[in-house]
Amino acid sequence: MDKEKILEVNNLNIDYIFENKPINLIKDFGFTLHKGEVIGVVGESGSGKTLSSMALLKLISPKLKYRSGNAYFHNDSDEKIDLLKLNDRELEKYRGKDFGVIFQEPMTSLNPAFICGSQITERITRHLKYNKKEAKDYTLSLLEDVKIQNPSKVFNSYPHQISGGQQQRIMIAMAISCNPKILIADEPTTALDVTVQRSIIELIQTIISKNNLSVIFISHDLSIISELVSDVIVMYKGAIVEKNSINKIFYYPQNPYTKALIACRPNNNNQNEYLNTIDDFFYTDKEGNIIQKEITKKTAFIQKHNVSDKPLIDIKNLNVSYKINSSFFSKEKKYFQVLNNLNFSIFKGETLGIVGESGCGKSTLAKTIVKLVMPTSGSIHFDDKNITDLSNREFRQYRSKIQIIFQDPYSSLNPYLKIGTALKEVIDVYTDERSNIKKKNKVIEMLETVGLKEMHYDRYSHEFSGGQRQRICIARALLLNPEFLILDESVSALDVSVQAQVLNLLNNLKQDFNLTYAFISHDMSVIKYMSDRVIVMNKGIIEEIGNVKQVYENPIAEYTKMLINAANFKIKEH
Numbered sequence: 001m002d003k004e005k006i007l008e009v010n011n012l013n014i015d016y017i018f019e020n021k022p023i024n025l026i027k028d029f030g031f032t033l034h035k036g037e038v039i040g041v042v043g044e045s046g047s048g049k050t051l052s053s054m055a056l057l058k059l060i061s062p063k064l065k066y067r068s069g070n071a072y073f074h075n076d077s078d079e080k081i082d083l084l085k086l087n088d089r090e091l092e093k094y095r096g097k098d099f100g101v102i103f104q105e106p107m108t109s110l111n112p113a114f115i116c117g118s119q120i121t122e123r124i125t126r127h128l129k130y131n132k133k134e135a136k137d138y139t140l141s142l143l144e145d146v147k148i149q150n151p152s153k154v155f156n157s158y159p160h161q162i163s164g165g166q167q168q169r170i171m172i173a174m175a176i177s178c179n180p181k182i183l184i185a186d187e188p189t190t191a192l193d194v195t196v197q198r199s200i201i202e203l204i205q206t207i208i209s210k211n212n213l214s215v216i217f218i219s220h221d222l223s224i225i226s227e228l229v230s231d232v233i234v235m236y237k238g239a240i241v242e243k244n245s246i247n248k249i250f251y252y253p254q255n256p257y258t259k260a261l262i263a264c265r266p267n268n269n270n271q272n273e274y275l276n277t278i279d280d281f282f283y284t285d286k287e288g289n290i291i292q293k294e295i296t297k298k299t300a301f302i303q304k305h306n307v308s309d310k311p312l313i314d315i316k317n318l319n320v321s322y323k324i325n326s327s328f329f330s331k332e333k334k335y336f337q338v339l340n341n342l343n344f345s346i347f348k349g350e351t352l353g354i355v356g357e358s359g360c361g362k363s364t365l366a367k368t369i370v371k372l373v374m375p376t377s378g379s380i381h382f383d384d385k386n387i388t389d390l391s392n393r394e395f396r397q398y399r400s401k402i403q404i405i406f407q408d409p410y411s412s413l414n415p416y417l418k419i420g421t422a423l424k425e426v427i428d429v430y431t432d433e434r435s436n437i438k439k440k441n442k443v444i445e446m447l448e449t450v451g452l453k454e455m456h457y458d459r460y461s462h463e464f465s466g467g468q469r470q471r472i473c474i475a476r477a478l479l480l481n482p483e484f485l486i487l488d489e490s491v492s493a494l495d496v497s498v499q500a501q502v503l504n505l506l507n508n509l510k511q512d513f514n515l516t517y518a519f520i521s522h523d524m525s526v527i528k529y530m531s532d533r534v535i536v537m538n539k540g541i542i543e544e545i546g547n548v549k550q551v552y553e554n555p556i557a558e559y560t561k562m563l564i565n566a567a568n569f570k571i572k573e574h
Contacts, residue, residue, distance in 0.1 A: 353531030
């Protein structure tokens with residue numbers, strides 16, 4: 001018996017109008033979604049996966065125009081309604097009610113001026129016609145359904161007062177509040193910890209089963225969606241390049257782009273090898289056809305080469321506490337312990353991985369090493385010198401030796417300065433070089449070292465992709481010839497192919513500049529790929545430390561086992 005169709009998309013073409021000329025962004029996009037079915041849409045940023053799905057509800061920029069296509073929604077009366085033929089007012093009754101959307105960035109999707117509960121009840125009163133009490137009671141039950149602890153407290157909290165995982169659960173509760181028939185989940189687990197990722201995936205599985213939902217699940221990571229979807233659509237430059245079951249996509253991919261997406265991600269078998277990138281698998285001809293290349297194995301590198309037995313960083317009994325605001329009349333001082341009695345060393349030439357969930361203290365540790373956060377007690381030695389109690393002026397000479405690269409490259413760069421000017425500032429502040437020509441040449445040389453070009457010198461940060469911006473931040477950190485580099489979630493928000501490029505670059509730079517790394521991440525596969533040793537952190541303490549292979553294959557701490565199990569997504573038979 002054939003499955004009952006709920007959505008049919010045919011020949012969807014969308015143009016971007018630039019200087020009155022159309023540029024075709026979405027090309028002949030189409031698929032069929034059945035009741036209770038979950039399909040995945042995967043591809044890199046800019047592949048069109050989000051645009052093609054949001055276009056079904058006309059949630060796109062006014063600069064984009066529909067060239068052709070149909071999106072037939074089969075309602076309960078078995079009518080075929082072409083969503084693309086409806087105006088905004090006519091679409092209102094379908095948005096939120098028949099179609100629920102989980103957006104990628106919950107913090108930017110939730111209104112910061114309203115408490116979380118009211119943002120859900122507003123939709124319920126509008127579409128289901130509940131009164132205020134009924135809407136609140138229903139919202140509290142929804143918060144319980146999405147596994148939020150203490151629903152009443154979260155109901156009355158503003159978005160900034162709850163964690164990223166809770167924000168995403170609020171978005172899910174909002175999306176399912178009106179019992180939709182179709183759910184569009186746009187990268188709902190991007191940049192979340194592996195344990196939170198796992199819980200969100202399991203939550204969506206439960207909701208699908210309970211409500212017999214049909215789902216369009218958008219992601220750039222095939223492994224994330226492998227437990228959810230039955231069929232996968234692979235997109236590249238606005239077009240579908242492959243469409244098949246999840247099993248065949250993973251084990252028998254046909255298109256070179258699909259093969260590249262799967263191969264770019266670090267895994268258990270490629271720890272000592274350069275990662276292949278998208279460009280290694282194919283090129284596009286003048287007509288835009290994808291032509292497969294003959295894949296050559298890249299030269300292997302040994303990460304443990306040149307690791308000294310002398311510590312570069314030596315941390316002893318390190319504690320960091322934050323003061324908690326109490327009432328105005330209270331004289332009692334309350335503190336929250338962020339780092340609790342940490343003891344470890346980082347040896348010259350090694351990459352030490354630091355892994356743990358959000359809130360475990362790993363970023364605070366990074367900021368404490370570079371004195372952006374002051375320790376409560378304990379000591380940090382750099383090359384046998386105690387840098388803990390140095391004044392800012394005394395620490396100045398060490399800032400050139402210890403550099404940090406943050407998670408978000410866009411917020412790390414001044415949007416009002418050209419890249420060349422921003423990087424030249426580093427030389428101005430920390431060196432005595434007076435020649436503008438020499439400073440410019442040094443900046444250009446470093447940009448070329450990280451894979452950029454001379455022409456990028458006079459561009460602003462918004463003109464670059466995420467991967468390029470991260471390369472700029474790496475170039476800035478290397479300008480002063482540091483010995484120690486801290487990478488704080490520096491690849492967590494990048495596509496797998498761009499991530500592979502940056503990881504390869506970091507491994508090359510480590511050898512070329514004789515660097516020592518502290519590599520912070522919540523991605524277990526990336527930590528295993530990059531690191532010689534690994535520290536597992538939980539609630540401000542070190543749960544486990546040791547050789548990366550030993551920790552991953554024979555973990556001792558229950559917390560480590562839980563992290564590894566949460567990261568192991570497996571393909572289920574569909």
